Amino acid sequence: MEVGLWRGWVCRNLYGQMSERNSGKLRVRFAPSPTGFLHVGGARTALFNWLWARREGGTFVLRIEDTDLARSERRFAEGILEALRWLGLDWDELYYQSERLEIYRRYAQRLLDEGKAYHCFCTPEEVAARLGRNRGLEYDGHCRGLSEEERRRYLEEGRKPALRFVVPEEKKHTSFRDFLRGEISFERLTTGDFVIMKSDGTPTYNFACVIDDHEMGITHVLRAEDHISNTPKQIWIYEALGWEPPEFGHLSMILGPDRRKLSKRHGATSVEELRAQGFLPKAVVNYLATLGWSPPGGREIWEPEELIQAFSLDRVVTSPQVFDLEKLKWVNRKHLSRLSGKELFDAARPFLEWLGGEALRDEGKVIKALELVVPSISTLGELVGNPDLEVLFRPPELDGAVLEELSRPPAPEALERLLEALPDAISREGLKPLVHRVAGELGVRPREVFHPLRLALTGRGKGPELASICEVLGREEVARRIRKALELLEKGR
């Protein structure tokens, strides 16, 4: 069957079965290794699994693959958990592979007993020496048919064996069905007898992964493309253990602007960093959801709950995606503009410390201030040191250039008249008529009154709407700042 057809067919049928059978049947997982921060590629994989599980009323399993003692770190595992929590991707079950070593050993023993695996005493160095440094060369089977004598000698040398899985030559020509891509077949997989248990007693990825996916009842493995060539190996292990493999589907990779696998050197690529920069979690979820999945109707902005409803596998594409920070910023801006005052305050809170505790005491004022400034920013990080925001809490320093501008007519006169008229008109609606009146009295255009007022209040030529600034500052503060400006002008004369 052709790929396109088959894709449509499998997706539709999958859903059919799913709802007919038992809607709680789908079990998917996300299985990160805690060797670094959660990067956006991993987050996208987690998200798709989560969306799918939630959509189908299935189970989302989180499994920390920390069998590599040398590279795994507790803090990374915690960081990943925290990042997922932040994104709102809640899991139903959580496992650590490092706590399941007995299980792997048990199955490894079984494969050994059944002659489907064998001890290998070669050190990595010896194997490398025999094969050369070239990649793509397979283990030569040196230890496959070791005699008792040889075994004993190695043991006496104090060698600890690794366990290798027997891969018959004829199995290397193989194929499997990918529920996103259709049939994937391999002319000849370049895989010799591969290690399933390391000499330190921990399992390798391909082995632990199979044992766990089976033990945890995973029905569908949805992971990134870089696992395609692992899949046949894993299927062999399922077969050797007499298990039915789950269905496999492979998402594309997420690339940097240079079309290479996204990595640290591409800038902010971990969700921790995005969080630190002030992206909203639901904006990140929204953006990531549309990387490789196209929402029906072409709508761009979605709440997480809406994504769950709209998500479907048949709109997932398998070509690689470039991570576009600009688009993420746009999505973030859209979500920022949707927040309520209270939500905005809570989200912005970590980015307001620099204003000082005193400034933050009046939550109502902070919210008003944020509502003024946020439309002009893309990330909450842009609030840090933001002059438009600062000026709402601290009087501006009027520098020489500003005073110079303010000293030019009709500015001084305009400020004085505004000050006189302030007591009766400084509401949000009242400013405009007031300015127009003063402009009329002076015989100048309104902008020649607006501009000096802006300079006196903020020390800057641009910023949010003046009336709103006045409203946030309050009449007293507005008067104080105008008076201050006039004083400085007086002094400079």
Add this chain to the structure above:
RNA sequence: GUCCCCGUCGUCUAGCGGUCUAGGAUCCCGGUCUUUCAAGCCGGAGGCGGGGGUUCGAAUCCCCCCGGGGACACCA
């Protein structure tokens, strides 16, 4: 080197043989609104990697080429 995957505007994508002089979004450019900047609104530029087939008809199906990416560990 071997194997695998992928290929529509710069980027994310719609597209399942005619409705495509290829639609949307972002970015960029221009205009508009406004007391300023941004946002908003309106408009514009920009693409089916190439070549062969199949067909009355191909972005859509097939083949070759080219390009990009990935995998080949006692990492996951």
